[in-house]
Amino acid sequence: MSIRGTIRWGGFERSARDRRLPTAPTAPASLPSTQRLSLRLEEGTGMARRQAEQSTFLAALFHGSWNGGVYGQFVRARYYVNHLRQLHTVYEALESVLPTLKDGPVTRVLRLPELRRAAALLADLDWFCGDTRTRPFACAETRLHAERIREVAVEAPHLLIAHAYARCVQDLYTAPQRSELVARAFELENGRGTAFYNAVSAAELRSFQARLAARLDEVSLTEGEAQELVQEARLAFRIQALICDELARDAPELHGLGDTAG
Numbered sequence: 001m002s003i004r005g006t007i008r009w010g011g012f013e014r015s016a017r018d019r020r021l022p023t024a025p026t027a028p029a030s031l032p033s034t035q036r037l038s039l040r041l042e043e044g045t046g047m048a049r050r051q052a053e054q055s056t057f058l059a060a061l062f063h064g065s066w067n068g069g070v071y072g073q074f075v076r077a078r079y080y081v082n083h084l085r086q087l088h089t090v091y092e093a094l095e096s097v098l099p100t101l102k103d104g105p106v107t108r109v110l111r112l113p114e115l116r117r118a119a120a121l122l123a124d125l126d127w128f129c130g131d132t133r134t135r136p137f138a139c140a141e142t143r144l145h146a147e148r149i150r151e152v153a154v155e156a157p158h159l160l161i162a163h164a165y166a167r168c169v170q171d172l173y174t175a176p177q178r179s180e181l182v183a184r185a186f187e188l189e190n191g192r193g194t195a196f197y198n199a200v201s202a203a204e205l206r207s208f209q210a211r212l213a214a215r216l217d218e219v220s221l222t223e224g225e226a227q228e229l230v231q232e233a234r235l236a237f238r239i240q241a242l243i244c245d246e247l248a249r250d251a252p253e254l255h256g257l258g259d260t261a262g
Contacts, residue, residue: 035226036213036216036217037161037216037217037219037221037226037229038212038213038214038216038217040226040230041162041165041216041229041230041233044230044233044234045165045166045169045230045233045234045237047234048233048234048235048237048238048241049169049237051237051238051241052166052170052237052238052240052241052244053170055241055244055245055248056244056248057079057083057244057245057247057248058244061076061079061080061083062178062181062182063181064076073185073186076185076186077128077186079247080128080182080185080186081125081128081129082137082247082250083247084121084124084125084128084196085125085137085138086138086139086142086243086247087117087121087171087196088118088121088122088125089138089142089143089145089146090142090145090146090149090163090167091115091116091117091118091121091167092118092146093145093146093147093149093150094110094115094149094160094163094164094167095116095118096150097149097150097153097160098110098111100153100154101153101157101160105215105218105219105220106157106158106160106161106219108215108218109161109164109165109212109215109216109219110160110161110164112164112168112211112212112215114168114172114199114200114208115164115167115168115172117171117196117199120195120196120198120199121195121196123195123196124193124194124195124196127192127193127195128193139243139246139247139250140246141239141242141243141246142243144239145236145239145240145243148163148235148239149163152232156228158219158221158225158229159228159229159232161216161219161229161233162229162230162232162233162235162236163232163233163236165212165216165233165236166233166236166237166240168212170237170240171196171197171199172199172200172208173200173205173209174197175197175198175199175200175201175205176197176200176201176202176205178197179194179197179198182194182197
């Protein structure tokens with residue numbers, strides 16, 4: 001991946017500056033987009049979003065029975081910690097580019113306080129790992145994701161919205177449910193070890209979704225930029241699915257202990 005915004009992924013190589021969807025739009029790409037961005041993202045990322053949400057790794061991690069007992073809990077915690085480490089790398093990248101951006105509708109999306117989760121992830125890692133925690137390890141796919149975020153911050157800052165949107169859908173929309181699942185799985189109390197998923201409560205979720213949609217719809221883009229942003233969001237979801245695939249390959253006990261029927 002080059003500093004000029006080129007991404008290479010599975011034989012795919014295109015520039016953040018030059019990428020455009022191959023289908024011809026009904027209106028010139030330089031004209032303003034007329035469709036609400038929140039709706040456009042929701043409708044345009046459906047397949048990629050489902051692929052990320054239905055990963056074997058996440059299904060086993062959050063919904064598997066793990067056969068109960070101390071050993072099952074220990075193994076599950078090990079994979080959960082690895083999951084948090086990947087998330088920390090991505091959120092740290094998102095937060096690192098914020099000071100370089102000019103104030104405006106784009107930054108109003110990116111600076112939603114609920115998206116500032118790097119410190120919460122470190123707190124959870126400290127809770128699970130204590131003094132044994134070294135700098136969070138990131139797999140190659142996660143490092144590439146973080147590099148992509150830093151790249152588009154320079155070349156095409158509006159594309160950062162795609163990565164923020166993917167994090168909201170994957171992490172914040174599921175936060176109330178996953179906070180309860182994590183607390184129950186590891187017998188946690190008083191919010192300890194669940195700081196990351198305590199970003200949005202069940203009572204606050206609908207309000208947060210409305211606030212995100214409102215800020216997305218404030219962003220003024222040309223038709224070409226809107227198409228490009230939706231494609232970048234698809235890419236963000238697909239990278240997340242690949243990260244989960246990699247975590248699953250590193251989890252030989254996954255299918256043995258992570259019986260999702262439980």
